[in-house]
Amino acid sequence: MIRHLYRLCPQPWLLLRLGLLHAVLAVLQGLLLALLVPILRALLRAEPDFAAAEPWLFTGAIGLLVYAVLTMIASPVGFAASMQLAAQLRHHVMRHVTTLPLGWFTADRKARLARALTADVGCVAQLAVTIGAPAITCVLVSATILAVVFAVDLRLALLLLAVVPVAYVTLRHAGRVASAAEIELEAAATEIAARAIELGQAQPVLRAAGRGETGGERLREALDEHRRSYRRGLGRSTLPDLGYTAVVMAGLLAVLVLGARMLLVGALSVADTVAWMVLAVRFFEPLGALIDLVGALRAMDNAMTRLEEIFHAPALPRSADPVRRVERASVEFSRVSYAYTDTPALSEVSFVCPPGTTTALVGASGSGKTTVTRLIARFFDVDAGVVRVGGVDVRDLDPEVLMNEIAIVFQDVYLFDATIEENLRLARPEATREELLIAARAARLDEVVERLPNGWQTRVGEAGAQLSGGERQRVSIARAFLKQARIVLIDEAGSALDPENERAIGHAIAELARDRERTVIVIAHRPTTLASADQVVSLAGGRVVETGAPDELRRAGGVFARLYHQYEQTRGWCIAARRDATRSASP
Incomplete structure (x- = not known):
């Protein structure tokens, strides 16, 4: 002992x-x-x-x-x-x-x-x-x-x-x-x-189900x-x-x-x-x-x-002589396969995201979109194939260098129980006040800060509970702006939001993609986001089924076109009120 x-x-x-x-x-x-x-x-x-x-x-x-x-x-x-x-x-x-x-x-x-x-x-x-x-x-x-x-x-x-x-x-x-x-x-x-x-x-x-007690x-x-x-x-x-x-x-x-x-x-x-x-x-x-x-x-x-x-839990292996510099902000998948359990999440996936471009990942739920972003950030290691950032296998990159090159906007944003400013400065603690304000304006976070009683010093609560989902997303996107990373991964950032926040976040993502020195990979199905993409990678069952420009794939009538039209149709849905009409008897 x-x-x-x-x-x-x-x-x-x-x-x-x-x-x-x-x-x-x-x-x-x-x-x-x-x-x-x-x-x-x-x-x-x-x-x-x-x-x-x-x-x-x-x-x-x-x-x-x-x-x-x-x-x-x-x-x-x-x-x-x-x-x-x-x-x-x-x-x-x-x-x-x-x-x-x-x-x-x-x-x-x-x-x-x-x-x-x-x-x-x-x-x-x-x-x-x-x-x-x-x-x-x-x-x-x-x-x-x-x-x-x-x-x-x-x-x-x-x-x-x-x-x-x-x-x-x-x-x-x-x-x-x-x-x-x-x-x-x-x-x-x-x-x-x-x-x-x-x-x-x-x-x-529990309370909504009447089982609070x-x-x-x-x-x-x-x-x-x-x-x-x-x-x-x-x-x-x-x-x-x-x-x-x-x-x-x-x-x-x-x-x-x-x-x-x-x-x-x-x-x-x-x-x-x-x-x-x-x-x-x-x-x-x-x-x-x-x-x-x-x-x-x-x-x-x-x-x-x-x-x-x-x-004793095995850590991700580190290269004995890691690469400490990324020359260009490109992302490449070469015959990548990965499985969380026995069921493959990705199989033989290959595509290239050139530097300074925006790539949209589309596909049904469970098609492997989120897995792609996690493998780029090396949250896991591939089972087969290679993921390259800047032409270098991510397994050969120094982990700190890799994470400095990448900013991630998660679907479920987690904020620490601190002020908005402290949560934003996680991306770059040494950032100046001016850089902070520029990032906030680009992400439309300044609108949120202005209407809060304590402004930048407002505490967001545990996991950001004091902010709405859209407001948390704006903080997350502002982090990406503030970090000034050359590769930005966005995972369903606008899902399940009200129209106002959806528009604001859509504009913020478009602002991220406007910088031609930044490579953006976004998981999204909204036409406003897809319109700003240089290429679309369609996934189905963990495989790439289509790759090309958005307009080309819409005309091709494949998976992307079907998902695009489904979303267009849902935008027109509304809840109609049923009206009771009284019919008067005719003599």
């Missing part, structure tokens, strides 16, 4: 110092107890020899002073080690997850990641100090006393030693039971966290299961824990009986018997305390295992 902890900790030096400090304290405690032997031998005789006891008493006083000083040092070192370990682990986890492909972030794994950053990291950091240090002390105090007794009386030492393997086997069994119970309890706790998040996020749906059934079930898991764990752990305690108590009883018998038959002096009783009690006391620590130690070990599972 100690190797497990030091392997997991990125910089274990402070933790190592704390462990060594507690090891010294434990050994010193055992040695101070050992001084009882010469002191009692000098004092508990027919004629006490205070002169013989004086050097040992003086040594003991110095030892107690050193012990007190080291104990005072250990407390701040322990707090510092705990805080440093927690910070290191959280940074280590976050650095690693930013290198993982997006396919790793399933709903279950996102919940597991949240638990890892909160519960698991906190558990490891706290228990490594509050439980790990006492565990080291318990083991080393007993070991030091055993070594001292070996030096004093071999018979008594062998009796103490005989208890150790039985206690060890019993303790390991209790630890395995506690570990299994903790794993089950943690799974139940993770389910509670997931259901609580679900309950909060689903409030609009009863919609927490799944959460209540999770809470009930957590309680049952806790009871099952207690039930399973009771017998092993009592068994270990019985072994320790039986060992102590045997030692006390043997010591008393040896005293009665004259095989042991009164001084040695008293010292022996004290040492025996101090040998078994920390051993008995281990049963109170083993559950927490197993919990810490399980938490470390869960953290290691995240660290």
Whole structure:
């Protein structure tokens, strides 16, 4: 477990110092107890020899002073080690997850990641100090006393030693039971966290369905299961824990009986018997305390295992000699295939987006449009074929260089719970105020800012909940303008918006495409967006079925023409009010 902890900790030096400090304290405690032997031998005789006891008493006083000083040092070192370990682990986890492909972030794994950053990291950091240090002390105090007794009386030492393997086997069994119970309890706790998040996020749906008060059934079930898991764990752990305690108590009883018998038959002096009783009690006391620590130690070990599972998740591979410059803003797919599961999302896809052009990706839902944009940004790696940016395989590009060249406008925009300005500056924190205003005007975000009570300093709420969908899209497009990336990927930016926001976002996308040094790839079906495209790539079933200029494909009567006409027809739809006409009877 100690190797497990030091392997997991990125910089274990402070933790190592704390462990060594507690090891010294434990050994010193055992040695101070050992001084009882010469002191009692000098004092508990027919004629006490205070002169013989004086050097040992003086040594003991110095030892107690050193012990007190080291104990005072250990407390701040322990707090510092705990805080440093927690910070290191959280940074280590976050650095690693930013290198993982997006396919790793399933709903279950996102919940597991949240638990890892909160519960698991906190558990490891706290228990490594509050439980790990006492565990080291318990083991080393007993070991030091055993070594001292070996030096004093071999018979008594062998009796103490005989208890150790039985206690060890019993303790390991209790630890395995506690570990299994903790794993089950943690799974139940993770389910509670997931259901609580679900309950909060689903409030609009639950209330609309008239289940605002009863919609927490799944959460209540999770809470009930957590309680049952806790009871099952207690039930399973009771017998092993009592068994270990019985072994320790039986060992102590045997030692006390043997010591008393040896005293009665004259095989042991009164001084040695008293010292022996004290040492025996101090040998078994920390051993008995281990049963109170083993559950927490197993919990810490399980938490470390869960953290290691995240660290062992394979990151996207990096080139040993990455390309650090993109010469031109071109995008090329060459016979690209990719599958999220067993069903291919893309098959043998090939097309080229020359620098400074706008390419529209069209196709039915599930045709692979979004997958194309994700592969360009290297959220995943292709299963076959090559994706090139600037003529270079994206797998050979430095990831930072690639992301600096790309701006992405997602269909579902996520905004942080900060001000509009802070959310916009994510694209370029060093941008000037003038650059900020230019980007806002280009994305029609200035109209939104002007009507908000606090303007740029308006907080947008969690995930941007204080803004409408169209307003969030304008923030996202403004980010693309502010970033000044040469390649812009737009994923259904105008879907499901009101006419005003649709027009504003359509104008903003057209403004993005107007810059002939910028390559734009947009997923859209609206005629206003398609009219500004230099070429259209039609996808169906994960394959390219058409490529060409919009006018050419409209006349060709293929997939693009069919989707285009369907959208044109839907623009004319309206909800007609039914009017009741009264018909008067004619004579």
